[in-house]
Amino acid sequence: MSANLLAGWFAPLAIYISILILHLVLPARRVVGYAVDPESGQPMTYRLNGLLVFAVVLMASLAAGWQGWISWDWLYANRWNAMGGACLVGLAYSLVAVLGAPSTGRPLAADLFLGRRENPQYLDRKVDAKMFLYLA
Numbered sequence: 001m002s003a004n005l006l007a008g009w010f011a012p013l014a015i016y017i018s019i020l021i022l023h024l025v026l027p028a029r030r031v032v033g034y035a036v037d038p039e040s041g042q043p044m045t046y047r048l049n050g051l052l053v054f055a056v057v058l059m060a061s062l063a064a065g066w067q068g069w070i071s072w073d074w075l076y077a078n079r080w081n082a083m084g085g086a087c088l089v090g091l092a093y094s095l096v097a098v099l100g101a102p103s104t105g106r107p108l109a110a111d112l113f114l115g116r117r118e119n120p121q122y123l124d125r126k127v128d129a130k131m132f133l134y135l136a
Contacts, residue, residue: 005081007078008078008080008084008085009085009088012082012085012086012089015136016089020132022053023047023135024123024126026049026052026053027049028047028048029047030048031045031048032046035118047127047128050134050135053135097116097120098111101117102116
């Protein structure tokens with residue numbers, strides 16, 4: 001198995017983790033949303049910094065290409081491996097999110113499609129799953 005093949009499979013995970021770290025460390029605007037927290041009954045708050053995260057990712061990608069750290073078409077050249085890695089990351093998160101929540105009484109296939117939790121948030125409510133997926 002070549003190093004490029006493995007790198008292609010793990011590239012989506014590395015990209016997702018990088019975006020998550022940027023989302024956590026870059027300044028964000030706090031906005032009160034319309035979704036209600038089922039525990040407190042209060043509207044949920046969201047951290048919004050997608051445009052800033054996008055700008056930093058874009059600049060980092062351009063810098064990596066200009067410096068020769070990675071070829072400009074590396075992700076395209078490894079697109080099939082990266083697609084497989086992205087699918088595996090998505091499936092793994094789906095299983096962890098669904099199996100880590102209490103059962104709804106529906107079949108597992110229905111829970112995988114519809115989910116078991118409403119508006120999951122992580123890391124002391126700093127990361128909202130839906131908002132993170134908008135970033136990634």
